[in-house]
Amino acid sequence: MNRLCLYLFCAFFKISFFTVGGGPVMLAVMDQEFRVRKKLLSDSDMNDIFAVIYSMPGAIGVNSALNIGYKLAGRKGAICSMAGVLIPPVAIILFITTFVEMIKSSPLTGYAFVSIRAAVSVFILCTVGNMMKKTFRCWKDVVIALFAFLAVEFVDIPAVYVVAFCGILGIFLYRREEL
């Protein structure tokens, strides 16, 4: 139990420390760490966790740490994971405010971050691909995903309404199905 908590703390510390770009990037890294490499979570566990994270307010990184930690090791796990995810960014920001001008003015940091974003788009695309493979079981799933994508990308509807409407669509479309 305690070894699992220590592992969770270290894993989330590492994830938080190495992922520049925020929530979606962390989802891709967590997917690789907990599902692909360590096989602690199944595909359907992971997709349920993603659904819960997106229906909750707050930072995606923190919400996923809380949920994955709780799923794997209960209350202690949630606390350890959250501490792991919070310590690197808070420490770095508190430290970095002194050097802000230096970082901002150097074109090299800009190039480095363009490289990171190019790399990261591939990882997130892989995560999406896997999510689609596992959640799309009939045309209704595809319709809901397409709706969510179009609503956010083309019409700029805030994510909270999109998530709520996807839930309502789900209740309406799947009502005759056995799950």
Add this chain to the structure above:
Amino acid sequence: MIYLMLYLVFAKIAFFAFGGGYANLPIIQSELLSRGWCTIEQFADIVAIAQMTPGPVVINTATYVGKTLAGVPGGIVATLGFITPAVVITVAICLLSRRFAAVPLIRHGIRGIRAGVAGLVLCAVIFFLENSVLSQTLHLNRLLYDFKGTVQGWRSIHLVGPALVVLVMNIFFVKKTHLSIYICIIISVIIGTPFMYAFSLL
């Protein structure tokens, strides 16, 4: 007293911050500007730094604003405020989920959200592509009422060569090797940065 204000304001922001990261920056912006806690230029700087540093972007923003307003304790208090709603809601979900998971209505709703989230995460892919491989954002949201202008705007969009090389390299890593994401990111920075610098000198 400033600590209590920081805590409450960031807890309030977090409570309305759905969909993660970039979707929430406008809420944070209006809340901070209306209180005179920072100017629009300062906010742009804060967001730039928050995106460059590791960790969730909104957590970085909260820590940064807290630190500039009230020193190190301020940064910590603002961050704690931001995570409070998530902690409370997670505890509530975990306590209730066993009882509700069997209700068909809830299960159908969750299945709908699961499918929808795939679409939402796809939007994040476009965001990262727009900010790396493409020279400017696509403004897809303007497509509906501003069709002509957007299409003309699209002519000025070109692909950024070095970023495209990094992208293709990572597709190769993901498809053909089993490198961890950390190693891929480090290799991308080592190869991409000098490449882009050389490209900018041409």
